[in-house]
Amino acid sequence: ATQMTQSPSSLSASVGDTVTMTCRASQGISNDLGWYQQKPGKAPKLLIYAASSLQSGVPSRFSGSGSGTDFTLTISSLQPEDFATYYCLQDYTYPRTFGQGTKVEIK
Amino acid sequence: QVQLVESGGGVVQPGTSLRLSCVASGITLSHYPMHWVRQAPGKGLEWVANLYSDGGNKQYADSVRGRFTISRDTSKDTLNLQMDSLRDDDTAVYYCARDPDYKSGGHYWDALDVWGQGTMVTVSS
Numbered sequence: 001a002t003q004m005t006q007s008p009s010s011l012s013a014s015v016g017d018t019v020t021m022t023c024r025a026s027q028g029i030s031n032d033l034g035w036y037q038q039k040p041g042k043a044p045k046l047l048i049y050a051a052s053s054l055q056s057g058v059p060s061r062f063s064g065s066g067s068g069t070d071f072t073l074t075i076s077s078l079q080p081e082d083f084a085t086y087y088c089l090q091d092y093t094y095p096r097t098f099g100q101g102t103k104v105e106i107k
Numbered sequence: 108q109v110q111l112v113e114s115g116g117g118v119v120q121p122g123t124s125l126r127l128s129c130v131a132s133g134i135t136l137s138h139y140p141m142h143w144v145r146q147a148p149g150k151g152l153e154w155v156a157n158l159y160s161d162g163g164n165k166q167y168a169d170s171v172r173g174r175f176t177i178s179r180d181t182s183k184d185t186l187n188l189q190m191d192s193l194r195d196d197d198t199a200v201y202y203c204a205r206d207p208d209y210k211s212g213g214h215y216w217d218a219l220d221v222w223g224q225g226t227m228v229t230v231s232s
Binding site for chain 1: 142144151152153154157166167168169202209211216217218219220222223224225
C-alpha cells in the first residue's frame with residue numbers, strides 16, 4: 001500500500017499567518033491527491049482535489065501544489081475558522097490511503 | 108441541498124455482524140462512485156471501501172477485505188456496508204461519502220465532496 005506521511009503533525013499559528021503543510025507519498029502518485037479539513041466532531045470537508053484544483057465554494061486562501069511524491073497545502077492569511085486538522089488522501093492506487101493528519105492550532 | 112445520512116451503527120460483540128446504510132437527499136446515489144471512510148476514537152481517517160457507479164467494481168482496505176462488503180440497493184437507492192467478523196479495532200465512526208467522479212482528458216480523480224454525519228460502531232465484549 002502507498003503510505004502517506006504528513007508533516008508536521010501539528011503546528012501553532014496566528015490569525016493572518018500563512019501556513020504550509022506537506023504530504024509525502026511512499027511512491028509516485030502523479031497528481032492523484034486530495035486535501036480534507038476536519039473539525040472536532042464533524043465530517044471531513046473536501047478542499048483540494050487533483051493536487052491543486054480548488055473545490056467549489058472553498059476560499060481561495062487554500063491552495064495545493066505538488067506532483068509525484070511531494071505535495072503541499074498552503075493556507076494564506078489564516079482565519080479563525082481554519083483551525084482544524086488537515087488530511088491528505090491519495091487516489092492513485094488501491095487501497096486509498098490517508099496521511100495521519102496535521103493539526104493547526106491557535107498560537 | 109445534498110445530504111447523506113448513515114444509519115445502522117451500534118454496540119456489538121466481537122465476531123458478530125452489522126449492516127450500515129447510507130441514504131441521500133438531493134441526489135441519486137446510484138449515479139456516483141461512493142466510499143466508506145472510518146475514524147477510530149481519537150485517531151485519523153481510514154479509507155474503508157468504495158463502489159463504482161456501475162455497481163460492479165468494488166475495492167477494500169486490507170484491514171477489512173474478506174470481512175466487509177460494500178453494495179448498493181438500487182430499488183431503495185441506498186449504499187450499504189455489511190460488516191462481518193467484527194473486531195475490537197473496527198470500533199469507529201463510519202462515514203459514507205459521495206465521489207462526483209471528476210475527470211479530465213480521460214483521467215479520473217477521487218474527490219469525496221459530500222459526507223454524512225457518521226454512525227458510531229462499537230465492538231466490545
